[in-house]
Amino acid sequence: MSYTFERNIVLTHGQPIFIGGYSNDFAKHSVISDLNLFWDAAGGELTLMAMQRDGRLHPAPSFGLAQGQAATGNDRHSIVADPGFTDPARDRWLGGSDSGF
DSSP: OEEEEESOEEEESSSOSEEEOTTOOGGGSEEEEESOEEEETTSSOOOOEEEOBTTBOSSSOEEOHHHHHHHHSOOTTOEEOOOOEEEGGGTEEEEOTTSOO
């Protein structure tokens, strides 16, 4: 598997951004990921990567942004920040007055 994932705004609600399968080793894949903005609208700590075992996410290990950066070398310039969308739960994606969009 090989792909580039750059300059995205990624919004989740309590789910991992990337889920590993097959070998579950993100460092072995040809993936370039950087300059992204990640946000978990559920309000918890962002889970950047989770690994599957037997088709299930738990109790497999998961990683936040710092751990994912250390494990893969990716997302060195990515951040976790609220993008300030008006109301994503209702598909209102315009930035609010303080969002910068």
